[in-house]
Amino acid sequence: MYAHQEEMNNRYLNDRHRRMHDAWHSGQPVISDPPIVDYSTLPPYNGSVTYPTPPLHHSQWVDPHTGMDHQQAGQEGDQGCSSSASFEFGEFADMMTSIFGPPQPRYY
Numbered sequence: 001m002y003a004h005q006e007e008m009n010n011r012y013l014n015d016r017h018r019r020m021h022d023a024w025h026s027g028q029p030v031i032s033d034p035p036i037v038d039y040s041t042l043p044p045y046n047g048s049v050t051y052p053t054p055p056l057h058h059s060q061w062v063d064p065h066t067g068m069d070h071q072q073a074g075q076e077g078d079q080g081c082s083s084s085a086s087f088e089f090g091e092f093a094d095m096m097t098s099i100f101g102p103p104q105p106r107y108y
Helices: 002-025 070-076 089-100
Strands: none
Touching: none
């Protein structure tokens, strides 16, 4: 148990020193011992802060920026792929639905 805690502390210190080193190389001011924040003096969180939602797309096989999938992009380029070797997302979705049921709302 103690070895595990020591490993976590060492990893934290390694990450901290790596961040400080990268900040020093990028020209940012480096504070080796930042002041301790007393969280009991901060106002309570009331939900007023909203973070932006990352732009997610329903399929990793379709590029949302160009509106074409990889097969169409490959056929427009030098190397075309035969239709027998192409990936059919509909069949894959049907197989996953038969195994796991219909899609559920995302957790994030």
